[in-house]
Amino acid sequence: xxxxxxxxxxxxxxxxxxxxxxxxxxxxxxxxxxxxxxxxxxxxxxxxxxxxxxxxxxxxxxxxxxxxxxxxxxxxxxxxxxxxxxxxxxxxxxxxxxxxxxxxxxxxxxxxxxxxxxxxxxxxxxxxxxxxxxxxxxxxxxxxxxxxxxxxxxxxxxxxxxxxxxxxxxxxxxxxxxxxxxxxxxxxxxxxxxxxxxxxxxxxxxxxxxxxxxxxxxxxxxxxxxxxxxxxxxxxxxxxxxxxxxxxxxxxxxxxxxxxxxxxxxxxxxxxxxxxxxxxxxxxxxxxxxxxxxxxxxxxxxxxxxxxxxxxxxxxxxxxxxxxxxxxxxxxxxxxxxxxxxxxxxxxxxxxxxxxxxxxxxxxxxxxxxxxxxxxxxxxxxxxxxxxxxxxxxxxxxxxxxxxxxxxxxxxxxxxxxxxxxxxxxxxxxxxxxxxxxxxxxxxxxxxxxxxxxxxxxxxxxxxxxxxxxxxxxxxxxxxxxxxxxxxxxxxxxxxxxxxxxxxxxxxxxxxxxxxxxxxxxxxxxxxxxxxxxxxxxxxxxxxxxxxxxxxxxxxxxxxxxxxxxxxxxxxxxxxxxxxxxxxxxxxxxxxxxxxxxxxxxxxxxxxxxxxxxxxxxxxxxxxxxxxxxxxxxxxxxxxxxxxxxxxxxxxxxxxxxxxxxxxxxxxxxxxxxxxxxxxxxxxxxxxxxxxxxxxxxxxxxxxxxxxxxxxxxxxxxxxxxxxxxxxxxxxxxxxxxxxxxxxxxxxxxxxxxxxxxxxxxxxxxxxxxxxxxxxxxxxxxxxxxxxxxxxxxxxxxxxxxxxxxxxxxxxxxxxxxxxxxxxxxxxxxxxxxxxxx
RNA sequence: GCCGGAGUGGCGGAAUUGGCAUACGCGAUCGACUCAAAAUCGAUUGCCCUUGCGGGCUUGUGGGUUCGAGUCCCACCUCCGGCACCA
Numbered sequence: 001x002x003x004x005x006x007x008x009x010x011x012x013x014x015x016x017x018x019x020x021x022x023x024x025x026x027x028x029x030x031x032x033x034x035x036x037x038x039x040x041x042x043x044x045x046x047x048x049x050x051x052x053x054x055x056x057x058x059x060x061x062x063x064x065x066x067x068x069x070x071x072x073x074x075x076x077x078x079x080x081x082x083x084x085x086x087x088x089x090x091x092x093x094x095x096x097x098x099x100x101x102x103x104x105x106x107x108x109x110x111x112x113x114x115x116x117x118x119x120x121x122x123x124x125x126x127x128x129x130x131x132x133x134x135x136x137x138x139x140x141x142x143x144x145x146x147x148x149x150x151x152x153x154x155x156x157x158x159x160x161x162x163x164x165x166x167x168x169x170x171x172x173x174x175x176x177x178x179x180x181x182x183x184x185x186x187x188x189x190x191x192x193x194x195x196x197x198x199x200x201x202x203x204x205x206x207x208x209x210x211x212x213x214x215x216x217x218x219x220x221x222x223x224x225x226x227x228x229x230x231x232x233x234x235x236x237x238x239x240x241x242x243x244x245x246x247x248x249x250x251x252x253x254x255x256x257x258x259x260x261x262x263x264x265x266x267x268x269x270x271x272x273x274x275x276x277x278x279x280x281x282x283x284x285x286x287x288x289x290x291x292x293x294x295x296x297x298x299x300x301x302x303x304x305x306x307x308x309x310x311x312x313x314x315x316x317x318x319x320x321x322x323x324x325x326x327x328x329x330x331x332x333x334x335x336x337x338x339x340x341x342x343x344x345x346x347x348x349x350x351x352x353x354x355x356x357x358x359x360x361x362x363x364x365x366x367x368x369x370x371x372x373x374x375x376x377x378x379x380x381x382x383x384x385x386x387x388x389x390x391x392x393x394x395x396x397x398x399x400x401x402x403x404x405x406x407x408x409x410x411x412x413x414x415x416x417x418x419x420x421x422x423x424x425x426x427x428x429x430x431x432x433x434x435x436x437x438x439x440x441x442x443x444x445x446x447x448x449x450x451x452x453x454x455x456x457x458x459x460x461x462x463x464x465x466x467x468x469x470x471x472x473x474x475x476x477x478x479x480x481x482x483x484x485x486x487x488x489x490x491x492x493x494x495x496x497x498x499x500x501x502x503x504x505x506x507x508x509x510x511x512x513x514x515x516x517x518x519x520x521x522x523x524x525x526x527x528x529x530x531x532x533x534x535x536x537x538x539x540x541x542x543x544x545x546x547x548x549x550x551x552x553x554x555x556x557x558x559x560x561x562x563x564x565x566x567x568x569x570x571x572x573x574x575x576x577x578x579x580x581x582x583x584x585x586x587x588x589x590x591x592x593x594x595x596x597x598x599x600x601x602x603x604x605x606x607x608x609x610x611x612x613x614x615x616x617x618x619x620x621x622x623x624x625x626x627x628x629x630x631x632x633x634x635x636x637x638x639x640x641x642x643x644x645x646x647x648x649x650x651x652x653x654x655x656x657x658x659x660x661x662x663x664x665x666x667x668x669x670x671x672x673x674x675x676x677x678x679x680x681x682x683x684x685x686x687x688x689x690x691x692x693x694x695x696x697x698x699x700x701x702x703x704x705x706x707x708x709x710x711x712x713x714x715x716x717x718x719x720x721x722x723x724x725x726x727x728x729x730x731x732x733x734x735x736x737x738x739x740x741x742x743x744x745x746x747x748x749x750x751x752x753x754x755x756x757x758x759x760x761x762x763x764x765x766x767x768x769x770x771x772x773x774x775x776x777x778x779x780x781x782x783x784x785x786x787x788x789x790x791x792x793x794x795x796x797x798x799x800x801x802x803x804x805x806x807x808x809x810x811x812x813x814x815x816x817x818x819x820x821x822x823x824x825x826x827x828x829x830x831x832x833x834x835x836x837x838x
Numbered sequence: 839g840c841c842g843g844a845g846u847g848g849c850g851g852a853a854u855u856g857g858c859a860u861a862c863g864c865g866a867u868c869g870a871c872u873c874a875a876a877a878u879c880g881a882u883u884g885c886c887c888u889u890g891c892g893g894g895c896u897u898g899u900g901g902g903u904u905c906g907a908g909u910c911c912c913a914c915c916u917c918c919g920g921c922a923c924c925a
Contacts, residue, residue: 007877224842225918231921238925256925269925310923342924349925355839356923431924464897552920622863624851628844636850649878688854698852701862708862711879781858786906788858823855826905831855836905 008648010612014746018125026761027127027614029083030533035218044080045539046072047518049547049555050087054094055115056123057120059587059594059620059632060548062604066545066617067584067694069126070742074690075543076127077741079763080110083539085521086121086128088114090137092510093171093187096443099475106443106475110137120605125745126615132521136445136513141520143466144530145513146448148562150459153568157203158437160278160457164273164340165436167195171478173440174199176509177433178554194298199508200434200447204561208233211560214576221581222627225552232553234431239415241424243268243321243348245332250276252321255343255429258353258390259418260410262325263399264371265348266361268332269314272297273340277317280332284318290334297336312360320648323348324423325414326400335360343429351386358386371398372407409744435558437509442482443474444507452494452501467503481505514555515562518542518577519767530571537573552583582694585629587620602632615641621696621743640700644747646706647736650714651751654733657718658726671713671719672728677772679732682706684768686739696743703739706732730755738766781832782807784816800827807833 021027030037048068051061072084088110095106114135121128134141145777152158165174168185174197204211212233215226220404238257252268270277272294281287293315312334322329338347338354351361352370361368367464370492372387372394393515394407402410418424438447446467448460460467470489475482483505484490516530522539523531547555556578563577586593589600607616619640623630685702689695710732717725734755741760752760775796780803784788790810796812807813813835820837827833 157851222842227842228920234921234923254925258925312923337923338924339924342899347925354924354925359923429924549919622850630850633864634849635864645878692854695852697850698862701852704862708878779858783857784904786904788856791858826857828857832906833907834857 006649006652008645008747010614010644010746011609013750014123014125014613016076016259017746017749018122021125021127022122026550027084028131029081029130029278032538038081039182040078041081043539044072044075044082044305044544045518046075046082046540046544047521047542047546048086049545049551050089050187050514050517051117052089052092052094053110053117054092055113056116057604058603059602060584061117061120062124062616063584063620063626064546064548065121065124066620066743067125067582067696068544069124069617069745070621070696071546071694072127073742073745073761074205074765077763079764080748083132083521084127084129084523085132085134086126086130087132087134087517087521088136089510089514089517090114090119090135091142091444091507091513093441093443096441096475099443105471107137123608124604124617132524134520136510136517136523137443139466139468141517142445142513144520145445145516146460146465147462147530148516148566149508149512150448150462151287151571152202152565153459155565155569157206157565158200159203160198160200162198163201163436164194165197165199166192166828167197168192170480171441174436174438176436176511176554178557197438199436200508201436202437204435204558205430205432207561207564208235208430208432210564210575211557213776214560214564214702217576217579217682218581219579221578222290222549222583225549225556225583228552229557232432232557238427238429239361239411239418239424240344240427240661241348241418242324243346244324245280245319246322246329247319248279250279252276252346253344254346254348255427256348258350258411259414259424260390260399260407260416261353262323262348262400263369263396263402264350264352264369265323265330266351266367266369267330267349267357268321269335269338269347269349269357269360270332271338271345272334272336273338274334274345277334280317280319286316286318290315290317293334312356312363314360314364324418324421331366333360333364341433353386353388355386355388369398371396373397387557416576435509435561437512438506439509440477440479440481441507442469442472442477444510445469445513446483446507447504449504450492450494450501451504452499455494455496455501458494458496458501458546464495469507481507483507495606511554511558516566518559519566519572531824533571533573536571540572540574541576542578542580544580544582546582546584548586549583556581582627584626587623587632588631589632591631607637611637611641612644612746614747615644618644618700618740618743622700624697625695626696643704643707644740644744646711647703647733647740647751648747650707650710651733651737651754653714653718654729655754658730669724671720672724673715673772675709675713675717675732676726676769678706678709679777680768680772681734682739683735683766684773687765687768690742699739700743703736706736706739710736735766738763778830780806782810782813783832783834784813785836786834789813789816796830800829803808803829803833804828807835 045578046068048064072082090110095110098109099106136142149158166180167174168190170188170190171185175185175192180192184191188296212230212235236257238255239259240253240255243252243254243270245440277294281290312335314333317332317334319332320329321332337360338345349357349360351357351366351368353372375393375395390407392406392408396402396405396407396410399410415424415426446469448465450458450460452458470486472482472486474485490503490505492501492503519531519536523535526532559577563572564575566572588594589602592598592600594601604616615637618639622640623636682702682705686699690698710729717729734752736755737748737751738760749760777793779793780792780794781788789812792806792810794806804827817835817837822835823838824836
């Protein structure tokens with residue numbers, strides 16, 4: 001045998017199997033009722049978040065699809081009918097910005113990128129059912145995005161309203177609340193500005209409670225994702241209380257989580273944006289001063305306003321409002337620490353028991369009246385801050401008839417009292433805002449609406465869908481949608497009255513496209529509906545969803561909302577799209593996030609070409625627990641490549657030097673038994689670790705141990721004339737191939753074919769032989785006072801007394817006990833003996 | 839500030855129910871093969887003391903429970919992620 005034949009060359013092996021999978025359509029699965037459908041198999045929907053096609057796939061993609069593919073392969077071989085589709089989230093800003101720079105149509109760049117993604121997925125050997133491929137920028141897809149929009153409109157879940165919205169001046173579009181991070185645009189980091197615009201919204205707030213409650217329907221989601229969504233929804237219970245401005249006969253509703261502190265309300269604050277500010281100041285002496293303050297506050301960037309550390313500012317309004325519980329007239333202020341977006345934009349201020357109100361009262365010299373006290377005997381309260389504790393232990397004071405009662409009780413009773421007089425009621429408030437979906441951009445799904453001067457807002461009838469995106473000359477946004485320039489497209493007929501009308505020129509947020517794609521995969525060529533309900537009900541929900549944690553709020557909450565809305569419309573039978581969620585950690589290089597500007601990017605393609613896809617995929621799964629992320633190391637990749645080479649060379653040698661007809665040994669010799677035991681140990685370990693979650697690093701480590709054991713024993717076994725020796729080696733080698741297959745499918749298939757013949761993926765996942773796992777002897781750990789003093793082989797069937805006798809016979813144990821008195825002896829059967837000596 | 843998560847060799851990490859701490863990989867050292875190198879195969883590799891036998895120490899820090907703690911409890915430190923004038 002020459003050198004060439006001894007070297008593991010991944011490229012030809014990988015090509016060979018990719019071609020087989022492609023020509024044999026190995027990973028395609030039929031829908032119920034279609035040819036080849038196997039009703040007796042349980043289904044498993046394994047799904048990775050669809051990529052946004054921009055440029056070429058990066059390491060994050062490689063990780064996501066390596067992890068997902070390992071799960072898909074494991075499930076298939078465990079007897080599931082696995083649906084594992086792929087698609088592209090193809091609308092979006094980067095392609096449009098590219099178009100603005102180059103003049104190239106966004107579709108061209110997007111399609112080019114999709115081609116590159118498709119090609120790489122094929123080269124990575126990902127087991128995808130390509131018949132189900134979709135892309136959100138194709139009219140065959142977005143037709144149904146529009147259809148769903150219209151259904152939500154019918155269900156009263158889509159509405160158009162003028163609202164103060166967050167505008168990104170750089171991207172020249174409005175943003176959803178979720179897309180504003182610390183006052184900046186989530187995409188480009190530009191400070192956002194407030195603007196008043198008429199925009200389309202989805203009423204996700206209607207689902208706030210169900211989005212919270214249905215966390216119970218999920219099996220396994222990372223806690224941090226659930227927490228993030230929970231915080232984002234921000235449900236808080238409390239009361240709505242009416243404060244009346246008697247002079248103007250104007251009622252103000254405020255929300256409070258602490259109705260028990262109502263007697264401590266010593267002033268009242270309006271947000272600068274509050275619509276009633278002008279009426280309140282009209283005709284008062286300092287009206288102009290208030291107007292100046294409001295104007296300044298409105299101009300300040302959101303980011304600056306949103307800081308708790310900032311000094312409190314505000315201005316007095318020459319009016320009072322009445323505290324409903326005691327009839328007290330309290331002063332009114334306008335201050336920017338009160339936000340229009342939350343609650344009612346007005347608050348009752350209780351400086352004694354709210355830090356912000358305390359800070360404001362201190363700055364403006366206002367009364368701080370304590371109405372809640374800790375029980376007697378508690379520590380002195382600090383004078384320089386608010387006392388916010390609220391439990392059964394605190395007691396109301398200075399609260400008329402409520403004084404002396406526990407503050408939680410008072411909270412309930414005060415609300416009852418208010419309710420009885422029509423001055424308030426219990427209420428729930430959310431941080432969650434409705435989803436603003438309008439975008440003043442070109443490269444998105446057109447909103448299927450026509451504005452008619454006589455009929456108003458008219459939905460485009462279903463049979464006129466899709467509303468296709470027109471071709472335009474100039475992609476540059478000018479504060480309005482670039483679609484405004486497509487005059488011929490904009491000017492249309494009203495579907496209602498037939499008169500001249502104009503099309504809606506805003507497009508949809510791309511998160512709309514990706515909120516239902518997992519349903520289209522199930523029935524991708526349906527021309528009557530986005531998907532057939534029966535088919536969708538068969539495959540849904542997604543059994544395992546895999547993706548980056550950066551989508552914890554945006555995508556994952558929107559998709560949950562969509563599925564609930566579709567369920568309410570009778571289009572689907574599930575309430576939750578993703579039963580199990582796995583969020584992968586980020587891969588860094590030299591400890592830093594990869595970025596082109598830092599020049600520390602890792603190109604998956606480079607590694608795939610040089611070392612093979614199997615190496616790249618296996619390495620990424622071996623780096624550490626995939627949810628944690630890790631640092632890319634070239635030495636580490638080499639190490640994995642070395643391991644795969646070892647397996648391949650082992651297979652080569654075993655194939656050359658053993659017979660396939662070899663019978664298993666009837667009377668196993670020590671080496672044979674050792675090797676078989678290791679193989680079954682590896683099967684057991686790999687299976688358990690797979691089932692435990694995503695600890696692929698330990699699965700791979702077990703296979704490495706098995707291969708190491710083969711190397712250790714193969715010298716003797718290959719020289720051994722008896723048939724059992726060869727059979728054991730063949731079994732161990734093909735088992736290693738079988739177990740590594742989910743990570744290195746090409747090599748796994750190749751080695752299996754070399755040793756066993758046939759198609760590895762058609763083989764069920766191996767089962768460990770229990771009889772080989774239970775040992776006749778075990779290593780007994782002998783401790784004296786909890787310290788290991790000896791290790792010895794003991795028969796597994798020995799009783800406690802016999803184990804103790806063995807332990808006490810050990811020389812080193814005798815020395816340690818020497819002279820002392822044995823106080824206690826602990827025996828853990830099958831593990832250890834601990835002798836306690838004084 | 840609030841809510842999560844994590845701290846284990848030179849490095850990435852393992853340890854399933856409270857029972858051998860450091861599996862597997864990287865790196866390093868030595869050896870075999872080679873004229874030589876690469877590749878490959880094999881051995882060693884937590885720290886300290888000791889020529890050796892052996893002994894002591896070690897899972898961020900301090901305490902506790904236990905025959906026995908990386909794992910459980912209490913307090914603290916550090917790092918990472920998320921949220922934050924949310925009334």
